[in-house]
Amino acid sequence: MRKIDYHMHTRYSFDSEAEPREHVLQAIKMGLDEICFTDHRDFDYPIDPFELDVEPYFKEMRALQDEFKDQITIKIGVEIGLDTEHIEEINEFINASPYDFVIGSIHVIHHTEFYYGEFFKGKTKEEAHREFFEETLKCVETFDCFNVLGHLDYIMRYGPYKDKRVDHARYQDLIDTILMILIKKGKGIEVNTSGYATNGDCGFPNFDIVRRYKELGGTIITVGTDSHTSDRVGEHVADVIAHYQAIGFKDVSTFTKRQLD
Numbered sequence: 001m002r003k004i005d006y007h008m009h010t011r012y013s014f015d016s017e018a019e020p021r022e023h024v025l026q027a028i029k030m031g032l033d034e035i036c037f038t039d040h041r042d043f044d045y046p047i048d049p050f051e052l053d054v055e056p057y058f059k060e061m062r063a064l065q066d067e068f069k070d071q072i073t074i075k076i077g078v079e080i081g082l083d084t085e086h087i088e089e090i091n092e093f094i095n096a097s098p099y100d101f102v103i104g105s106i107h108v109i110h111h112t113e114f115y116y117g118e119f120f121k122g123k124t125k126e127e128a129h130r131e132f133f134e135e136t137l138k139c140v141e142t143f144d145c146f147n148v149l150g151h152l153d154y155i156m157r158y159g160p161y162k163d164k165r166v167d168h169a170r171y172q173d174l175i176d177t178i179l180m181i182l183i184k185k186g187k188g189i190e191v192n193t194s195g196y197a198t199n200g201d202c203g204f205p206n207f208d209i210v211r212r213y214k215e216l217g218g219t220i221i222t223v224g225t226d227s228h229t230s231d232r233v234g235e236h237v238a239d240v241i242a243h244y245q246a247i248g249f250k251d252v253s254t255f256t257k258r259q260l261d
Contacts, residue, residue, distance in 0.1 A: 001241050001244060001245055001249070001250070001251050001252060002033040002034060002251060002252055002254070003030075003031060003032045003033050003234075003237050003238065003241060004032060004033060004034045004035065004036070004222065004223060004224075004237070004252050004254060005027060005030075005032055005035045005036070005223070005224055005225050005227070005233055005234055005237055006034075006035070006036040006038065006075075006077070006101060006103075006148075006190065006222040006223065006224045006252075006254075007036075007038050007079070007103060007150070007190060007192060007222070007223075007224020007225060007226045007227075008023055008035060008036070008037050008038060008224065008225065008226075008227050008233060009037075009038070009039055009040060009079075009226070009227065009228045010023060010037060010039055012037075012039040012052060012053065012056075012057045013039040013040040013050070013052075013228070014040065014048050014049055014050050014051070015040070015048070015050075015228060016039075016228040016229070018227075018228060018229050018230050019230070020037060020060055020061065020064060021064060022230035023035070023037070023227070023230050023233050024064055024068055024072065024074065025230070026230045026231065026233040026234065027072055027233050027234055028068070028071050028072050029234075030233060030234030030237070031234075032072060032233075032234050032237065033072070033073065034072065034073040034074075034075065034254055035072065035073070035074055035075070035233070036074075036075035036076070036077045036100060036101050036224075036254075036255075037061055037074070037075070037076055037077060038077040038078055038079040038101065038103050038224070039052055039057060039078060039079065040052065040078075040079050040081070041078055041079070041080050041081065041093060042080075042081030042083070042107055042108065043081065043083055043086040043089050043090060043093075044083065044085070044086060044108070044111065045081070045107065045108055045113060046108065046111055046112065046113050046116075046118065047113065047116060050081065050107075052078065054096075054097050057076075058076060058097065061074065061076045062076070073254075075100035075101055075254070075255065075256065076098075076099060076100050076101075077099050077100055077101035077102060077103065077255075078094070078097075078099050078101075078102055078103070079102075079103040079105055079150060080093070080094060080102055080103070080104055080105070080145070080146060081105055081106070081107045081108060082104045082105065082106055082139040082142075082143055082146070083106075083108055083139075084135075084138050084139060084142050085110070085111075087142060087143070090143065090145065091143075091145050094145040094146075095145070098257055099257075099258060100255050100256050100257055100258065101147050101148075101254075101255040101258065102145060102146045102147050102258060103146060103147070103148055103149075103150040103190065103224075104139065104140075104143060104145070104146030104147075104148070104149055104150060104187075105149070105150030105151060106132065106135055106136050106139055106150075109131065109132070109135045114155065114157075114158040114159075115158060117158065117159075117160060119158075120158070120159045120160055125159060125161045125163075125164075126167075126170065128155070128159060129155055129156075129166055129167075129170075129171065130170070130171060130174070132155040133171045133174040133175065133178070134174060136149070136152070136174075136178055137174055137177055137178050137181070140178055140181045140182055140185070140187070141181060144185060146187065147187065147188060147220070147255055147258060148187060148188040148189055148190050148220065148221075148222050148253075149178070149182060149187065149188070149189050149190070150190060150192065151190065151192040151194070151195065151203075151204035151205070151226070152175075152178070152189060152204060152205040152209060153166045153168070153204055153205045153206070153209070154192065154194075154195065154204040156198060156199075156204075157194075157195075157198055157204075164198070165198075165199075168206070168208070168209065175209065175212070176212070176216070179209075179212060179213050179216050179218060180216055182213075182218065183213070183216055183217050183218045186220070187220065188218065188219075188220025188221055188222060188253055189205070189209075189210065189213055189218065189220070189221060189222075190221070190222045190223060190224050191203045191204070191205070191207075191210060191221070191222075191223050191224075191240045191243075191244075192204040192224055192225075192226050193223065193224070193225045193226070193235055193236035193237065193239075193240060194225065194226040194227075194232075196235075196236050202243075203236065203240065207243050207247065210243070210244070210247060211247050214247055214248060214249065219249075219253075220253045220260070221244060221249055221252055221253055222252055222253055222254075223237055223240045223241065223244075223252060225237065
């Protein structure tokens with residue numbers, strides 16, 4: 001099974017200062033076969049300007065593709081914040097550039113974000129988590145512009161709760177529906193290894209959800225570190241690959257111009 005990192009951020013994202021070239025060098029050091037840059041674009045993020053300067057982004061990434069073509073495969077992607085209040089803008093943005101790969105993620109719900117905590121005000125943990133999965137369901141029903149759904153249960157990273165972990169059994173009906181819609185639409189899921197810092201032994205989502213995705217007929221899987229610093233590129237990728245193999249997947253999925261390779 002190929003070793004890939006299909007979720008990486010650089011200085012083209014508001015929340016990173018990393019140089020793209022350093023990510024490439026670390027990926028080669030980690031023995032990765034393929035990487036994809038997926039810098040952020042969110043519309044109407046309440047506090048921070050998650051915009052993407054597309055022209056220089058593509059120019060630099062294409063230069064890296066040429067420089068390292070004999071050492072590693074480099075793809076150019078984007079992580080788009082899915083938001084049902086900005087359907088037209090999101091679709092227009094994705095269709096305007098030749099991305100190889102698009103991650104669809106939920107970072108904002110009704111103009112409230114998770115990172116600074118606004119979304120959680122006045123909500124119990126169960127209320128917040130259920131609303132997150134309900135909004136995720138609306139987004140996967142609404143949008144077709146993405147290839148994989150990003151960090152399905154990363155809501156557990158945030159919230160003013162002593163125990164932030166998601167009780168997946170409470171929302172299994174919603175999770176199953178999300179997975180079935182993804183499968184029907186030919187979309188995949190990722191395991192985001194940044195979740196190891198929260199969970200200890202798995203990323204976002206956990207491997208039970210990955211197994212359930214496969215049981216329901218899902219075949220499209222990626223792995224990404226969500227690295228915002230170069231030292232994290234490739235982190236836990238080998239562990240995720242081993243779990244994918246144990247679950248029964250033959251290989252990871254890679255993309256060119258938003259089509260499966």
